[in-house]
Amino acid sequence: MGSERRERMKALGARLRGLRAEAGLTGAALAQRAGVGQPTVSKVENGRMVPSIDVLDRLSGALGLDELTASEVRDLLAAVETASDVDQPVGGATPAGLTVDEEVRSARLVRSFQCVVLPAVLQSAEYARHVFESAPGVTPETVGRSVAARVERQSVLYEPGRESVFVLTEAVLRTWPGSPALMLAQFDRLLAVESLSTVRIGVIPWRRPVPVLPRHGFTLCDRRAVVVETFDGERVSVDSGELASYEETFGCFEQAAVFGGEARELLLHVMKEFRDLGGAVTP
Incomplete structure (x- = not known):
């Protein structure tokens, strides 16, 4: 995928991973609280998947984010979705089908x-x-x-x-x-x-x-x-x-x-x- 979009996905994932660490939760515990699959949490945090707004809101709720921080991560998602680079395959990319x-x-x-x-x-x-x-x-x-x-x-x-x-x-x-x-x-x-x-x-x-x-x-x-x-x-x-x-x-x-x-x-x-x-x- 294009480098701009890839970097924004990584930024969103890193922020969520940091917030999870601050909350003292494992990936499995966060997934259970949010009602999503653990693989989803892992892929989002590693910048390999763009979550829907609903999934992001569930993660934010499970993390107990305040309004300001929840708005911040929504802005990070919006930045991913508006990235101007055209997606191009990168080495090691995972084809559709593994989600x-x-x-x-x-x-x-x-x-x-x-x-x-x-x-x-x-x-x-x-x-x-x-x-x-x-x-x-x-x-x-x-x-x-x-x-x-x-x-x-x-x-x-x-x-x-x-x-x-x-x-x-x-x-x-x-x-x-x-x-x-x-x-x-x-x-x-x-x-x-x-x-x-x-x-x-x-x-x-x-x-x-x-x-x-x-x-x-x-x-x-x-x-x-x-x-x-x-x-x-x-x-x-x-x-x-x-x-x-x-x-x-x-x-x-x-x-x-x-x-x-x-x-x-x-x-x-x-x-x-x-x-x-x-x-x-x-x-």
Whole structure:
């Protein structure tokens, strides 16, 4: 990203980190008080994420800032948002896609809806590689680190005490990068994960009308935050009204989806089509 914007993000993060130290709080304690994920606190303090005004106000409230200091940090955020430099990739920058990974890591209940790309924690390493390589300005080294981080964070699916619900449109299963062989390996992973007692995977078949026209994917983390995914980035919101809206929307998609045996049958059907497609394109 441009140097001016980067420096302003660092200044905001450093100020918040200093205020947290003055308050005698750890990052985890601040996150809990503010009702946000600990990864969010860490990324903001290290200048790697621009918080929404709602997240900033929650952090300010949790820190017990007086009106003058709260106004100061809001001004620092405004300075970041008005930076004139055009964002440019820098060495070691993290591609879009890891914010949702980190938020999921800190949640006990995850509900994710996707209409184009598979949910992050369900992606095979090769599928994830194609996702990260599609981001502008990335390097092979950055992609490699991002894929490794994503695969490592997928261990949350196997941790006791967690619940994960994924709802996909059938279009997700048929929107494929790479090759049919890549997708066959990806379907093997989906079938393995679907068998876990802590995971539910639902698919909205193309023969069913969607209850709401999907515009983008999103992931609800517990009942405290939603990660909204856009074409070139992600936005974390803890606004109660926005959370309620996304929870209602997820419920509509969940009711339209098939689960269990029906979902598994659909996965196997599409998998067979990829197997046939692979045979058709093999020289």
